Structures are given as C-alpha cells and as structure tokens.
Amino acid sequence: MNKNNFKVSSILYTLGSIFSASISFIFLPVFMSEFSVSQYGTYSLILICSSIGAAVFYLGVTSALNRSYFDYPEHQDRMNCFYTTLVLLAFGGGLQIILGYIFADFISILIFDNVTWAQGVFYALITASFGFINFAFLTYFRLKNEPYLFLFFSILSVFGNIVGIYYFVIFEGMGVIGALIGPLVSQVIIFIVFFLFHYRLFFQSKFMRKEAVLQLNYGFYTVLSSLGGLTILWADQFFINKYLSINDVGVYSLSVKLAGIITVIFTTPFIQVFNPIVMEQRESNGVKVLISKTYESYVLIGLFLSILISFAAEEFVYLFGKHAGYAESIIYIFPLMLSVCIYGLVNVVSIGLSFKRKLGRQTLVYFAFSLVNIILNVFLIPAFGIWGAILSTFVTYFLITVSLGIVSNHLYKVKYSPAITWFVIVSSVLFFFINSQFVGSDIVYRMSYKCIVFLLIIFYVEHKFKLIEKIAHNFLKSKSNKGAT
Numbered sequence: 202m203n204k205n206n207f208k209v210s211s212i213l214y215t216l217g218s219i220f221s222a223s224i225s226f227i228f229l230p231v232f233m234s235e236f237s238v239s240q241y242g243t244y245s246l247i248l249i250c251s252s253i254g255a256a257v258f259y260l261g262v263t264s265a266l267n268r269s270y271f272d273y274p275e276h277q278d279r280m281n282c283f284y285t286t287l288v289l290l291a292f293g294g295g296l297q298i299i300l301g302y303i304f305a306d307f308i309s310i311l312i313f314d315n316v317t318w319a320q321g322v323f324y325a326l327i328t329a330s331f332g333f334i335n336f337a338f339l340t341y342f343r344l345k346n347e348p349y350l351f352l353f354f355s356i357l358s359v360f361g362n363i364v365g366i367y368y369f370v371i372f373e374g375m376g377v378i379g380a381l382i383g384p385l386v387s388q389v390i391i392f393i394v395f396f397l398f399h400y401r402l403f404f405q406s407k408f409m410r411k412e413a414v415l416q417l418n419y420g421f422y423t424v425l426s427s428l429g430g431l432t433i434l435w436a437d438q439f440f441i442n443k444y445l446s447i448n449d450v451g452v453y454s455l456s457v458k459l460a461g462i463i464t465v466i467f468t469t470p471f472i473q474v475f476n477p478i479v480m481e482q483r484e485s486n487g488v489k490v491l492i493s494k495t496y497e498s499y500v501l502i503g504l505f506l507s508i509l510i511s512f513a514a515e516e517f518v519y520l521f522g523k524h525a526g527y528a529e530s531i532i533y534i535f536p537l538m539l540s541v542c543i544y545g546l547v548n549v550v551s552i553g554l555s556f557k558r559k560l561g562r563q564t565l566v567y568f569a570f571s572l573v574n575i576i577l578n579v580f581l582i583p584a585f586g587i588w589g590a591i592l593s594t595f596v597t598y599f600l601i602t603v604s605l606g607i608v609s610n611h612l613y614k615v616k617y618s619p620a621i622t623w624f625v626i627v628s629s630v631l632f633f634f635i636n637s638q639f640v641g642s643d644i645v646y647r648m649s650y651k652c653i654v655f656l657l658i659i660f661y662v663e664h665k666f667k668l669i670e671k672i673a674h675n676f677l678k679s680k681s682n683k684g685a686t
Contacts, residue, residue, distance in 0.1 A: 261420025
C-alpha cells in the first residue's frame, strides 16, 4: 500500500466508522423534542439492556476475527475464518432472541417495577442480535481492505435507521416503542442486503472447528472484559434510577450520550485504523515506535476534540432541548467525555496483551475495577448525586487504563512520552475549572470564551502538532525499506 492509498483508505474507513457509530446521535434532536427527560431515561435503560445482551451473545468472536484473520495467508482460509465467525454469531444472536422472548417480562419488572416495557426490551434485544451480525460484515470489508464498500454499507445502514426512526417516531407517533421498532426493521433489511451481497461466500466456505475454538477462547475473555467495561459504563445509570429518579437518569443519559460523540468522531475510527495495521505488522522492527507515536497522537487529539466537542454539545442542548431539564446535562459533558477518551486509550496501551494472547489478565483488571466502580457508585451517588456517578466513572476509567498499560508493558515493552501525558493532565484540569465558570453564561461571554480557546488550540496545532503525518510517513517508509531488503 503506497502513501496515497494509505491516506485514502484511512479517510474512508474513518468516515465509514463515523457513519456507523453516529446513528444514535443523529436522532438526539428528535428525542429531545419528542421525549420528556423521563421518557429519554426509560429509552436509555432499555438500550443498556440490549447492549449488555449483545456484549455477551456476540461471544467476542468479532474481536477474535481481527486477531485471527491475518494468521491465514491464503484467501480461501480467510474466507473460511470469516464464515466461522458468522456461524458463531448466528448462534449467539438466535440464543439472545430466544432468551429475550422468555425473560422480557422479568427484565422489565427488574428495571421499571412493571411489565409495561417488556415488549420494548424484546425489540431492543432482536435489534442488537442483527446489529452485531451486520457489524461483522463491515469488519470483513475492513479486513479485506475494501474501504469503498465499507463506506457504502455504513452509509446505507445509517440511512435505513434514519428512515425507520423518523417513520415510527414522528409520522406514526409511537414514542419510545417507535424508537425501538425503527432500528429493528432497518437492521433486518440491512442483514438481508449483506446476505445477498455475500451469498457465494456461504456456498464456497466451510466451518473451521479449530478456528472456532480459538475464536471462542479469545472471545470468552473479550466478553468478560466487555461485561466489566459495560458495568463501569452503565451501572451508574441503574444506581441513579435506584437512588435518585428516572428524570435524573434522563439527564445523566443525555450527558453520557453527548460525551460518547468523542467515541464516534475519534476513538472508534482511530482504533479501527490502528488495530489492523499494528496486528498485521506486529513482527516488524518499527512497530514499537508506531505504537508510541500513536499514543501521543491519541492523547493530544483526544484532549483537543473533547474541548471542542463539549463546546458544540452545550450549544446543541440549548438549541434542541425543548423539554425542561435537559440543560442540566451540560456541566457534566466534558468530564464524561474525557473519561470516555481515557478509556479508549486502553486499546493502545494494552496492545501487548493482544500480541501475546494474554487477555485473561485484561479480564481480571476489568472485573476488579467493575467491582470498585459499583462500590464507588453505592457510596458516591447517594451522597453527591450525578456528580458522584461522574467521579466514579472517571476514577475507574483512569485506573483501568494505567493498570492495563502496566500489565501490557511487562509483556511487551513500549516507551510512552511522560511530557505529553503531563501536558494533557494539567490542561484538562485547568480547562475543567475555567470552563465551569462560563457554562450557562450570557451567549456573548460564552462564545467569546470559546473563540479564544479555539484559537489557542489552532495555534498549538499549527506549530507543534504533525504526529499523524509522521506516523503514516515513518510506517510506510519502514515497510518500503523492509521490502527493499
């Protein structure tokens, strides 16, 4: 892959990832205008249930596919590897749907103290099943280095969800249930399209038992790690529902959702480009330098985007938050966004665990800190309300990232820049305290302050920030030199 192709592919994969992950954010204006704060809280809790189910029943095999795919040099073996992943996903998705049908009433009672939302829970679980199968097809395009198909189907998926949501929520006026039915219809249609597009694969490939065992073994630890991560990410909303109110769940959920924009715009595309490259070149001499420079790029971009996106998110809430209560979420966005960004850094600093297939250690770290997070929530939320949930989230994410970085470095030594790390820490603390003085202020003062911060960031980027270009240049240069020898 030459330098220009590398850039084009990276851009297309980034755009496709953004489209795929942006679905729920696209509808925030609709939800904020059509739903009350408490209704949005209800909707968020149902989605959390489906996400937890998907984290278990996708069996971790899509993550394993990223690791196993390049172990096979032959095209047919790679097709078989992907087909094996699809079979396992179909089994997991079918099992989730069956169990969802059986236990929907129980889940609704457990969360809402009634069976009113059992139907919605079931719809969400079906959607999640088709969702993780469809995501495997997108992953396959990325692994085959087909960025144009990746982008096309990502856009198609987003378009289908837009049509579904707008039809059932706005035109049919079905409220929360409509917001759950729309994505369900869309995901089923997208699945049919994927199936027809790849129909030859199903007749030309075979199930690999040995590979299935490897994927399930790898995926088992991934699932456990995901559950630990989900406990940290979403347990606080259940505790807010228990100790505070469903209205507070709505406020906090909106903050979490807006903070998650950093994942859509930055973290997910960044990691989806980074992981295949590093996995493919894990035996090359320059990979440690690549990882180190990637770390520097990630933390700097993450800080700047967290600041700028939190600025935009505040104005977004003022513009679309027609129901009383949504504006309360603004003050929580930046600390949550920074927490999410720190958590995404795990994918870089723990890469040694993937190289050495030592995910069991990662699982132990996640589970240990998921328990810590639960304990923090139990004590902090009753005492400090929503701020208690934010504090527990930030502390837990920070400790997880540091711990996994240390564990990974024992297996695979990579040097990271302490100067960049301290710059980000100090800048984040200063920004948080300064920014809190301007939240909710007069629009003239607020926008003047934001313009000044924006200009400072541009100044820094212009003079100091060219790390991404260096990563691509050095990486391609090392590959060409290696090929020449």
